[in-house]
Amino acid sequence: MANYLLEIGLEDMPAHVVTPSLNQFAQKAAKYLKENHLDYQNIEKFATPRRLTLYITGLADKQADVEEDVKGPAKKIAQDADGNWSKAAIGFTRGQGMTVDDIEFRELKGVEYVYLHKAIAGKPAKAILSGLIDVIKSLTFPTRMKWGSYDFEYIRPIHWLVSLLDHDVVPMQLLDITAGRTTQGHRFLGEAVELADASDYVDALRAQKVIVTPAERKQLISDQIAQIAKDNAWTIDLDADLLEEVNNLVEWPTAFAGRFDEKYLAIPEAVLITSMKDNQRYFYARDAAGKMVNAFIGVRNGNRDYLDNVIAGNVKVLTARLEDAAFFYAEDQKKTIADFVTRLQTVSFHDKIGSMTEKMARTATIAGLLADQVGLAAADKAQLLRAASIYKFDLVSAMVGEFAELQGTMGEVYAKLAGETPAVAQAIREHYMPTSADGDLPASRIGTLLALADKLDSLMSFFAVDLIPSGSNDPYALRRQAYGIVRMVAANHFAFDVNALQQQIASAFAANDQLSGLDFTKNAQAVADFFRDRVNQYLAGEGVRHDIVDAVTASRTVDVEAMIDAAAILQHHAADADFKPVMEALGRVTRIADKTPTTGSVDAALFENDSEHALHAAAAKVQAAFDAQPNEANYQALAGLTPVITDYFTETMIMAKDDQIRTNRLRELTNLAALIHQFGDVAQVIVK
Incomplete structure (x- = not known):
């Protein structure tokens, strides 16, 4: 058994690229070894901003015969x-x-x-391992660059390669770089080091002030920050994403604390946190009472030598940003919300769609329709409409102009300062949510309805001008917005019939003279299908069986909540002893009815046997008590028809020679299928 070390040495990579690239490297290497029948025990992963490294242990001497x-x-x-x-x-x-x-x-x-x-006969391990150079070349990155006169592209220029099978170099060549046994220590604190054996890697680099194990580096940062917190009686929020980013910015971490002028604490916390966390990669601190203190915690890529100079430099940089923020904050307070809203008339939402003012007006119309649909109280509806009339105002504030990531957040701050109700201010912040596929949802009902209205307007507007996502192209994040709508509908159990809503919205736009020359109906079906796909994605993510997902999303109407509820009910009953006969019976009805749909009233005088009378009576009873939305009672009622449906098909020839009798029977099945279709196309449910 042997051990193999493969290191890619690069210019400093962006922090967000390091971990995904390392994982990709390990996955592709494992696949390569498997495809080439070279056995191994484990792949250890090491990374810093300047290197991606795999250490493969327990390697067989050669391929398996x-x-x-x-x-x-x-x-x-x-x-x-x-x-x-x-x-x-x-x-x-x-x-x-x-x-x-x-x-x-x-x-x-x-x-x-x-x-x-x-x-x-299996080839020697050395011959197989040299092929890993193709794995190195195959790594993909969000951005790539060229260097020198080469056409080759990579995340950053490659400066060295280490390729060691125990103590032997495995030959590799990439551009003008020949793999060897020399790696590089810390850029300032270390030097180049020759590795006698692959197993020397971790300790040899530690001696050169490089900690190559990400988990060890992260724990060291955490411990150092914890000690700073203890020494100062602070509470420090170790934000997981920020910790991961900082960890991938350093090779030899040293945490330090700095202080800024206390006067800057008058700036809203959100601005302070953004200035420290997002702009400078600092952690912030609170005192025992939970109040923010005028301090920051940074992590240096180096030792403690001249740390006072480092702290002073960081204080200077942060102070400049806070001074700007204080100026913008003061300037913004000289204006009213009405001033900001007026300025939105000159801000384009999209050149094919119109201004931000027009978007807010449409959103207010949609918000009003949604409020009525969910039965929002009059007082709450008034606050929702107030929020909808101003909710984008902070986009033209000086603060958001400098700190774009604070849009919505500053809207809430400024709305409170201007005397708006807490509900209105909160909705202004929440209307952006969720900001990612699994991001937090709005906590308030008003914020949820405003978020739904804003996103629905964006979807309908972009589809109206034929800016429809295709393939991986989605520049306006419409998939994320639609998925956010699906998640909010599911969490709040709102009825959300996309087809009906679009018709209501288009009519309301026309009545309010808000069409602006756009046809909000021409791609209505494309919008509905777009939502159908997002429901499919949501249900798959919730672990619903794929056949049940296919069944409920095949519903003729795209009612988001109905499809989600139907899926939950079918999934719940999938393990029932009678699930198979129920699905078979209901599926048989829908298959025949869908093949030859025949609408109209059923004439009992044309019945020829008792099973027809029994099904007609039972179906009428079910229909009389059937709820408009899928629920447990509806499922149980349909499931209860199983023996009656079975008897009916046993005793009745649907496609009778007599036209009247055949039509009458098809009408019976079509009417019953309309109820069954509330749960989608149940014929697609797989039963064994």
Whole structure:
């Protein structure tokens, strides 16, 4: 058994690229080894901003020997009547690296075929490992660059490669870089070091002030910050994302605390946190009472030498940002919300759609419709409409102009300062939520409705001007916005019939003279199908069986909540003993009805047997008590029809020769299928 070290040495990579790239490197290397039949025990992963490294332990000395039988053409194709080998036989053997002398015939289902028995001796590990250079070349990155006169592209220029099988170099060449045993220590505190053996890697670099194990580096940062917190009686929020980012910015971490002028604490906390966390990669601190203190915690890529100079430099940089923030904050307070809203008339939402003022007006219209649909109280509706009339105002504030990531957050701050109600201010912040596929949802009902209205307007507007996502192209994040709508609808159990809503919204826009020359109906079905796909994505993420997902999303109407509820009910009953007969019975009804849909009233006078009377009476009873939305009672009512449906199909020929009788029976099934379709196309549910 041997150990193998493969290190890619680079210019400093962006922090957000390091961990995904390391994981990709390990996955592709593992796949390569598996495909090449080279056994190993484990792959350890190391990374810093300047290196991506794999340490493969327990490697076999060589590939496993392979013995296999390869089937070729039939004997009648391989040989002519005189026993001469055909071109097909010769080509087959040559392709396998063998000759016709190696052919043997074997009978398979009464036909003789050509077979070759291949015994392939495994190649030495060293020969296989050299092929990992192709894995290095195959790594993908969000951005790539060229350097020198090369056409080759990578995340950053590659400066060295280490390729060691125990103490032997495994040859590799990439551009002008030849792999060897020399790695680089810390850029300022270390120096180049030759590795005698692959197993020396971690300790040799530690001696050169590089901690290559990400988990160890992260723990060291955490411990150092914890000590700073203890020494100062502070509470420090170790934000996981920031900790990960900082960890991938350093090779030899040293945490330190700095202080800024207390006067800057008058700036809203959100601005302070953004200035420290997002702009400077600092952690912030609170005192025992939970109040923010005028301090920051940074992490240096180096030791404690001259740390006072480092702290002073960081204080200077942060102070400049806070001074700007204090100025913008003061300037913004000289204006009213009405001033900001007026300025939005000159801000374009999109050149094909209109201004931000027009968008807010449409959003207010949609918000009003949604408020009525969910039965929002009059006082709450008034606050929702107030929020909708101003909710984008902070986009033209000086603070958001400088700190774009604070949009919505500053809207809430300024709204409170201007005397808006807490509910209105909160909704202004929440309307952006969720900001990612799994981001937090709005906590308030008013904020949720405003978020729904804003996102729905964006979707309908972009589709109205044919800016529809295709493939991976989605520049306006419409998939994320639609997925956010699905999540909010699911969390709040709102009825959300996309087709009906679009019609209501388009009519309301027309009545309010808000169409602005746009046709909000021409791509209405595309919008509905877009939502259907997002529901599919949501249900799959919730672990719903794929066949049930396919069934409920095949619903004729795109009612988001109805599809989600139907999926939950079917998933819940999938393990029931009677699930199979229920699905088979209901599916049989829908298959026939969907193939030959026939609407109209059923005439009991045309019934020819008792099973027709029984089904008609039972279906009428179910329909009378059927709720508009899928629920447990509806499912149980339909499931209760199983024996009646079974008897009906046993005793009744649907496609009778008599036209009137056949039509009457198809009407019966079509009417019943309309109820069953509340749960989608149940015929797609797989039962065994």
